[in-house]
Amino acid sequence: GEDVEQSLFLSVREGDSSVINCTYTDSSSTYLYWYKQEPGAGLQLLTYIFSNMDMKQDQRLTVLLNKKDKHLSLRIADTQTGDSAIYFCAESKTAGNMLTFGGGTRLMVKP
């Protein structure tokens, strides 16, 4: 079955880069997503990448995909205190299909 794993916690200083990692087991995963969840709120889509891509950059966000190792990472440049939240990676096999989420990584940004 599908399994998506993330480390639980990451702490960085304001202005540093943050790198949040994710591994998945299903080689048929086609779409990979990063979501952000702030306390008491729903999930906000940050970015996504197709499995035929290695990298995608969107302003301060860079997604790297190593399909061979089934490893996905999200790099946040110049991390701000407002970036403190829980970050979830998720995968799906087809667009618009069900998502399988990891357990989330809590990012704490210290001033």
Place this chain on the structure above:
Amino acid sequence: DTGVSQNPRHKITKRGQNVTFRCDPISEHNRLYWYRQTLGQGPEFLTYFQNEAQLEKSRLLSDRFSAERPKGSFSTLEIQRTEQGDSAMYLCASSPGTGSANYGYTFGSGTRLTVV
């Protein structure tokens, strides 16, 4: 359009009671999804609709759970004979469906259920 709307935001109920949650998706989205999120975990898929048709149900969706989307617009999720283990955040999401340039869902803020 203000996004995906869920009501109520919070629900406290006694064990054994029935509860119903409502989700209003983004109006032009034809797919609607329900997820459950327990504390410290990622969301888990429950079920989804394409218009009014319920296309997939997770094994997590026991017989006590039923979801409807009668006219292909809003959806309701009902839990009968609630148990303490049903306490969770119930998230609704919508998407334009396959073939769209937007491959991500839009999530609502969720309904937090507490069963006492």
